[in-house]
Amino acid sequence: MVGGRRQGDAADEAAQREARRDAELVERLKKGDAKALDELFRHHREAAYGIAYRLLGSRDDALDVVQESFIHVLRGIQAFRGQSSFRTWLYRIVTHAALDYRRWRALRTADSLDAEAALEPADPAAQRAVEEGAADRDLRAAIDKALANVSEKNRAALVLFAIEGLSYKEVADVLGISIGTVMSRIFNARQRLRELLASEIG
Amino acid sequence: MATCDDVRPLLGAFADKALSPLEAEAVAAHIEQCGRCRQTVRDQQRVQHVLDSFQPPPVPEHRWEQVGKRLRAELEGRGERTVLKTRPRIETLEPTPVSTPSLRPEEMATPFARGPEPPRSLPRAPSTTVRPPSVTVLRVHAARGREAFGWVAHVVGAVAASIIIALGILSVTPPPAGPAAPPAMATVGPIALAGPQDVSILEVEMTDPGYNLVVAAGDANEVAAVLVVPSRGDG
Structure with missing residues (x-):
């Protein structure tokens, strides 16, 4: 696996520890424990945001989706039986919520110029807080734009695997598809990005 | 030796070192001989590096x-x-107690807070019906049927739903006194279910004291409407 993806027994143990911690927090949350909610939110908010952002290309929209996803979690928590890990369950909710949101936004947004404008962070203070070079910003904008031109299914698989660091098996679980399909979607998504980002990555 | 067509589906996973040793060995042997597939692996790695x-x-x-x-x-x-x-969705919420808020009339027409109206699978209540009832969906349960028998279940489900709706309408009797309000079809959806391959059993309860639920209706994808009748005045 590439790029910081989990490897080996130590990583497996860490993942199991996380899963046990989440299971405990879920049980507390079912009893209405607000601190358990805070902890679950704090542990998973960045990853949820990462998935949503890469599927939507807008920070504000991604935050909306994170909020809605956690509301779905709260409304469905009593029925969550732990058949999958909380993380897998949450990522599945976030992925579907982001894709739903994208369709809703597409219906609402008459032309693509608005969507393009949405790629820019709306909060100038936050933007100032980001100490990043112009080159990084350009590359991110180029990747955002390229990802928006990858088909929805392929992009979801790529985002979960290549960017969020899930294994092929985990992506298959989250999306409810076979590992073979995951392989093919990730491959096709990267091939498409290779075409779209030809000038950026040589 | 494996051909390009054989190894192409595996090149991405090979670049990610996510193949089994046997598969990886076969791909490695192929790309040693094939410049095109070797380049594809490099492209995959390069894109991944950027990501x-x-x-x-x-x-x-x-x-x-x-x-x-x-x-x-x-x-x-x-x-x-x-x-x-x-x-x-059913697949996002494990077994699903789904709650939606009590719907105001405008929300019945537009379930998205700010969006245009999505297509409906069932007709809307005519405008001559009584005041739009407030409906709260407390539980939507979808039982996943075996896909091989999915079409049979769909046919059986459609026939059963038609009979239930017909019986529900026939069984409605007006309240003993006062002007009788007619049954109303309240739109509560869309609440998406898993997909057309699933057989859905819908359980919808409502809490509006002014109405009683007769039957929930929908298709394999969503709860689209519930038929409600005014309660007899003791509720």
Whole structure:
């Protein structure tokens, strides 16, 4: 696996520890424990945001989706039986919520110029807080734009695997598809990005 | 030796070192001889390298706090219930107690808070019906049928739903006194279910004291409407 993806027994143990911690927090949350909610939110908010952002290309929209996803979690928590890990369950909710949101936004947004404008962070203070070079910003904008031109299914698989660091098996679980399909979607998504980002990555 | 067509589906996973040793060995042997597939693996790795360094813009802490506050309010039942722009699905919510807020008339017409109206699978109530009832869907349960028999279940389900609706309408009798309000078809959806391959059993309860639920109706994809009748005055 590439790029910081989990490897080996130590990583497996860490993942199991996380899963046990989440299971405990879920049980507390079912009893209405607000601190358990805070902890679950704090542990998973960045990853949820990462998935949503890469599927939507807008920070504000991604935050909306994170909020809605956690509301779905709260409304469905009593029925969550732990058949999958909380993380897998949450990522599945976030992925579907982001894709739903994208369709809703597409219906609402008459032309693509608005969507393009949405790629820019709306909060100038936050933007100032980001100490990043112009080159990084350009590359991110180029990747955002390229990802928006990858088909929805392929992009979801790529985002979960290549960017969020899930294994092929985990992506298959989250999306409810076979590992073979995951392989093919990730491959096709990267091939498409290779075409779209030809000038950026040589 | 494996051909290009054989190994192509595996090249991405090979670049990710996610293949079994046997598969990896076969692909490695092929790309040693095939410049085109070797280049494809390099392309996959190059794109991945770019993606590895791709970070979304950070979120200021105060924005996280706003979301956290909103979630705590939801947990504690404070504030108004949000009509979400995204729809809970059976596959996202494990077995599903799905709640939607009591729907105001305008929300019945537009279930998305700010969006255009999505297509419906069932006709809307005629405008001559009584005041739109407030309906709360407490539980939507979908039982996943075996796909091989999915079409049979669909046919059986459609016939059963038609009979139930017909019986429900026939069994409605007006209240003993006062002007009788007619049955009303209240749109509560769309609440998306898993997909056309699934057989759905819908259980919908309602809490509006002014109406009694007769039957919920929908198709394999969503709860589209519930037929309700005015209660007899003791509720």
